[in-house]
Amino acid sequence: MGKKKERNRTGTEDWEERDCRPETQGGARDMSSGEAADPTTGGGLFRAIADQASDAIIVIDEKGAVVYLNRAGEKLLGYDLPEVRGHPLHGLLIPERYRENASTAFEALASGHRDGVMDGTREFSALRKNGTEFPLEVSISSCTLEGHTYLFAICRDMSERKRLEKELHGYRAHLERLVKSRTQRLREIAEHYRSLVETSPDCIVLTDLGGDILMINRSGLRLFGYDRPEEMLGRNVLEFFTPEERARARTSMRTRVEGELVRSEGYEMVRRDGTRFHAEISASLLRDAEGKPVGFVSVTRDSSERKRAEERLKKINRCFLELGPDPLDNMRRLTLTAREVLEADLARYTRLLDGRAFSFSSLHPEAGFAALEDPESHLCSALTATGTSDTLSTFDIKGDVFERDPDVREYGMRSCLLHPVQAHGKTVGCLTVMCKAERGFSSLEKDTMAALSRVLGTEEERFAYEESLRDFVDVASHELRHPVALLSGFAETLAESVEEMDNTTRAEVVGAIRQASRRLTALTRSLLDVSLAERNRFVVQKSTGDLATLVKSTAEEVEASAPGAPIVTRIDPALGPLSFDEDRIRNLLVILLENARKYSPAGSEVEVSVEAADEGAMVSVMDRGVGIAEEHRERVFERFYQVEEAQHHSKPGLGLGLFLAKRIVEEHGGRIWHEPRPGGGSIFRFVI
Numbered sequence: 022m023g024k025k026k027e028r029n030r031t032g033t034e035d036w037e038e039r040d041c042r043p044e045t046q047g048g049a050r051d052m053s054s055g056e057a058a059d060p061t062t063g064g065g066l067f068r069a070i071a072d073q074a075s076d077a078i079i080v081i082d083e084k085g086a087v088v089y090l091n092r093a094g095e096k097l098l099g100y101d102l103p104e105v106r107g108h109p110l111h112g113l114l115i116p117e118r119y120r121e122n123a124s125t126a127f128e129a130l131a132s133g134h135r136d137g138v139m140d141g142t143r144e145f146s147a148l149r150k151n152g153t154e155f156p157l158e159v160s161i162s163s164c165t166l167e168g169h170t171y172l173f174a175i176c177r178d179m180s181e182r183k184r185l186e187k188e189l190h191g192y193r194a195h196l197e198r199l200v201k202s203r204t205q206r207l208r209e210i211a212e213h214y215r216s217l218v219e220t221s222p223d224c225i226v227l228t229d230l231g232g233d234i235l236m237i238n239r240s241g242l243r244l245f246g247y248d249r250p251e252e253m254l255g256r257n258v259l260e261f262f263t264p265e266e267r268a269r270a271r272t273s274m275r276t277r278v279e280g281e282l283v284r285s286e287g288y289e290m291v292r293r294d295g296t297r298f299h300a301e302i303s304a305s306l307l308r309d310a311e312g313k314p315v316g317f318v319s320v321t322r323d324s325s326e327r328k329r330a331e332e333r334l335k336k337i338n339r340c341f342l343e344l345g346p347d348p349l350d351n352m353r354r355l356t357l358t359a360r361e362v363l364e365a366d367l368a369r370y371t372r373l374l375d376g377r378a379f380s381f382s383s384l385h386p387e388a389g390f391a392a393l394e395d396p397e398s399h400l401c402s403a404l405t406a407t408g409t410s411d412t413l414s415t416f417d418i419k420g421d422v423f424e425r426d427p428d429v430r431e432y433g434m435r436s437c438l439l440h441p442v443q444a445h446g447k448t449v450g451c452l453t454v455m456c457k458a459e460r461g462f463s464s465l466e467k468d469t470m471a472a473l474s475r476v477l478g479t480e481e482e483r484f485a486y487e488e489s490l491r492d493f494v495d496v497a498s499h500e501l502r503h504p505v506a507l508l509s510g511f512a513e514t515l516a517e518s519v520e521e522m523d524n525t526t527r528a529e530v531v532g533a534i535r536q537a538s539r540r541l542t543a544l545t546r547s548l549l550d551v552s553l554a555e556r557n558r559f560v561v562q563k564s565t566g567d568l569a570t571l572v573k574s575t576a577e578e579v580e581a582s583a584p585g586a587p588i589v590t591r592i593d594p595a596l597g598p599l600s601f602d603e604d605r606i607r608n609l610l611v612i613l614l615e616n617a618r619k620y621s622p623a624g625s626e627v628e629v630s631v632e633a634a635d636e637g638a639m640v641s642v643m644d645r646g647v648g649i650a651e652e653h654r655e656r657v658f659e660r661f662y663q664v665e666e667a668q669h670h671s672k673p674g675l676g677l678g679l680f681l682a683k684r685i686v687e688e689h690g691g692r693i694w695h696e697p698r699p700g701g702g703s704i705f706r707f708v709i
Contacts, residue, residue, distance in 0.1 A: 066341065069472040070334055073465055076327070077176035083169060085109045097178055099150030114147050116154060142285045142301065144179060156183050158285055160301075164335065166342065175331065182303070182320070186283065188217060189225070189318060190305075197310045224321040227307070230314060232258045232274060244323060246293035263289045263297055274317065277306055287324065299328040333362045333469065341476075348484035349390065352477055353381050356452065359473050363438070363466055365454035367428060370442075370477065371401040372450045378402075382428070400426050401451035404439055410448075412440045412467040415459075428455060436460040438467065440474040444481035445656070452477060508537045561602040561688045568599050568606070568638055572631050575610040579618070586618045591630040599637055601689055601709055609685045612678040613642040613705050620646035621702070637691070637709050645702040654695045658683040682707070 068091070071078050077094035081087055087105045095101055098114065105113055111120050147157035156179040164171050192215075218225050224241035228234050237253050245261060247253055262270050266288045273286060285303045292298065304319035340358040344351045352370055360368030360383045368383040371393070378396035381389060396402050403422040404413060415423055415436045423429060423437065434455040442450035452474045462470075511530045519527070569592045576588040610629075617627045621644045628643040649657060658679045686693040686707045693707035 066337065066472045066476050069475075070337060070465075070469060073468055074175075074330060077174075079110065079174040079176060081110050081172050081174065083171070085111055087113070088171065094176065097149075097176065098147075104150075114157075116146055116148055119146070142287055144283060144285060155180055158182075160287065162331070173331070173335075175327070185221065185223075186303070186305070186320070189320075192218065193307055193318060197308070221320075226258060226319050226321065227316060228258050228319075229316045230274075232271075232317075234258055235316065241321065244292075244321065245290075261290055263291050265289070273304075277314075287328075290321075298323055298325045300324055330465065336362050337469070337473075348480040348487065351480045353386065353389070355473055355477055355480070356381055357383050357386065359452060359454055359470065362469060363454050363462075365438075366457050367432065367434065367453075367455040369428065369453045369455070370450060371396075371399060371453070372481075373401070373405065373448070384428075384432070395427075398425050398427060400437065400439055400453055404441055404451050405448050408448075410441055410443065412438065412470050414438050414462055414467075416461075433457055438462050438470055440470045442474045442477045442481060444478045444485065449481050450477065505537075505541070508534060508541075511537075561605050561685070563600045563602050563689070565598050565600050566603055568601065568640075569596055569631055571603060571607060572610060572629060572640065575607050576614065576629055579611060579614045586621065586624065586627065588614060588618075588627045588629060591628070593630075593632045595633045596631060596638055597633070599709065602685075605685045605688070606709070609682050609707070610640075610642075612682045616678055617642050617644035617646070617703070617705075620644065622646070634708055639706060639708045641704055641706045643698055643702065643704045645698070645700075648697055648701060648703050649695060657695065658693070 071089075071091040072093075074091060074093055077097045078089070078091040079087065079094055080089040086107050087110050090098070090100065090102045090105055098105075100113070142158060142160045145157050145159060146154055148154055158177045158179045160175040162173050162175075164173060218236075219238050221238060222240055224244045225236075225238045226234060226241055227236035234253050234256055237250055242248065242250065242253065245253070259267050259270060270288060273284065277284070283303050283305045285301060287299060287301055289297055290300045301322045301324045302319050303321075304317050306314050307316040307318050309315045336358060340354060343354060352372075356368050356370040359365070369380055371378055371380040372390060373396075378393040378399065378401065379390040380393055380399070380401075381391075385391075393399060400418070400422065403418065415438075418437075426434075428434060429437075432455075435457055436459050437453060437455045439451055439453040441448045442452055452470065454470070511534050515522075515527075515530060515534075522530070572592065573590055576590050580586070580588045614627060614629070621627060625645045628641075630641045630643075632639045632641075682705075683693050686709060689709040691707055691709040693705065696704040696706065698704045
């Protein structure tokens with residue numbers, strides 16, 4: 022469509038899903054109707070992030086119905102997402118003997134009562150699609166959107182851990198027998214199980230009822246930053262919880278439920294050097310031979326990465342829910358989200374428009390997209406020069422390219438991650454995050470960067486589409502105004518002076534009115550055909566006919582409509598009868614011939630050739646016009662696209678002709694394309 026002006030607009034934040042936003046998945050509903058919005062919307066981005074997780078992720082609404090299931094969940098449960106979407110979770114996953122309690126809990130949640138449905142980690146006995154039962158650990162968190170509550174369930178198959186716990190229970194039983202019998206044989210067994218505990222990848226701790234540490238394995242020492250067991254033995258385990266968590270941990274130790282084997286909970290803990298981390302702790306009571314509680318045995322796992330991944334998903338999902346109707350505002354919002362979820366010091370999105378560059382920075386959000394004075398010094402230019410479509414980090418950038426970037430110099434950045442943004446098959450921008458510390462980026466962070474870049478590409482395509490639509494309205498107004506003005510003016514002339522006119526003048530006025538009417542009819546027909554094509558109601562009715570005769574007659578009609586620009590036809594004598602829609606192919610030929618004459622120098626010939634081809638026939642329309650630049654050749658067949666800018670519109674037409682031509686050819690099972698003509702001009706060829 023030519024050059025586009027950069028537009029800075031602001032729009033109100035809107036939590037509704039709209040047609041102009043990225044495509045939504047699975048069940049988003051119109052918020053204006055009072056129905057709940059699906060928290061997993063956002064096109065391919067939520068799915069791309071969630072599908073990277075090794076744990077199963079299930080999203081359910083307040084009535085217990087499944088909204089979303091990631092790939093790990095499909096593999097774990099044996100269901101595909103379409104099989105479970107909209108079905109009650111407890112009816113699929115929970116064994117029959119527990120379903121009544123689960124149903125009651127969801128009913129309580131739906132009515133606004135949280136009793137029995139609390140955030141946290143629990144263990145359940147679950148069912149796969151094939152009917153097999155297995156232990157499942159579920160970490161549940163809630164999210165309230167537009168007055169509706171959703172539960173995010175992170176699920177993990179506990180079969181392997183249960184096996185380990187079973188071995189640990191055996192170890193406990195052997196220890197209890199060792200205390201009672203003190204035989205050498207039992208001491209050997211105890212040593213065997215101690216070796217098992219020492220080689221476990223998880224932290225295993227044995228404490229008394231007061232919480233004093235009696236034993237900790239090597240993984241536990243590494244987790245908390247200690248070198249020798251003596252440094253931790255005898256200390257109370259509550260010392261390793263953050264001050265905010267100690268009261269809850271103490272209460273958990275004192276309130277064990279009769280018959281409860283294992284309790285799994287999440288806590289924030291502290292290492293020797295003072296750094297904090299999130300941990301999942303599965304703890305059980307240790308009893309002596311008489312069944313009296315004597316202590317606790319617990320398995321602790323660092324869940325910091327998992328917690329960060331969950332928070333990242335929530336932030337990205339919140340960003341998608343806040344995307345509104347303004348593509349530029351959405352680009353700014355996505356850039357700020359990139360800085361937040363990747364924990365960077367700076368995020369920047371640079372747009373490339375017709376040789377110019379405009380950049381939005383998280384450090385100066387109020388400035389919007391500002392033109393760059395020296396685009397070549399920015400990392401974006403280095404990235405686009407490589408032609409890559411992959412995510413690059415500081416380690417992938419050669420030479421002094423990174424150090425020359427203005428933001429690197431001004432703010433002392435030491436590391437970066439950047440990804441190209443593509444729209445319509447070409448790079449149109451670059452998303453960059455920078456950090457003041459030297460830092461590497463995980464594969465999940467790179468995937469997150471790629472996913473955000475894809476959404477930015479969608480917004481760029483939507484921005485281009487809206488620009489083309491606005492240009493179309495400008496062109497359509499211009500095209501319709503002229504024949505309407507002619508009709509109005511000549512009609513008034515006839516009404517006022519018809520009796521005074523001679524026959525010649527009257528004929529000229531009537532001819533002008535007819536010509537304006539034909540132009541309006543053609544414009545109306547083009548708009549109607551586009552409407553039918555958009556609704557997949559563009560019908561062709563084929564019959565056997567003579568394509569050569571149709572080409573000749575159509576060329577003569579077009580030539581007669583505007584004398585002075587000859588049309589020369591060449592027909593292959595080997596061409597036989599073909600099956601085609603005569604009206605549609607005539608319309609196609611008129612579009613190509615008038616287009617060729619419109620852009621050809623006055624008096625120059627337009628040539629039409631028809632050749633027999635293996636698949637039917639190939640028709641070529643050749644002119645000696647200015648031709649079409651390479652960057653426009655693919656896009657000229659797009660709806661509303663014109664090489665000229667709308668504000669410099671000098672040739673008649675709505676930019677719909679080649680779009681309709683392409684649709685006519687495709688409906689005949691053929692293809693159409695453009696070639697530069699040797700010596701200057703254009704060649705449009707189509708095969709049917």
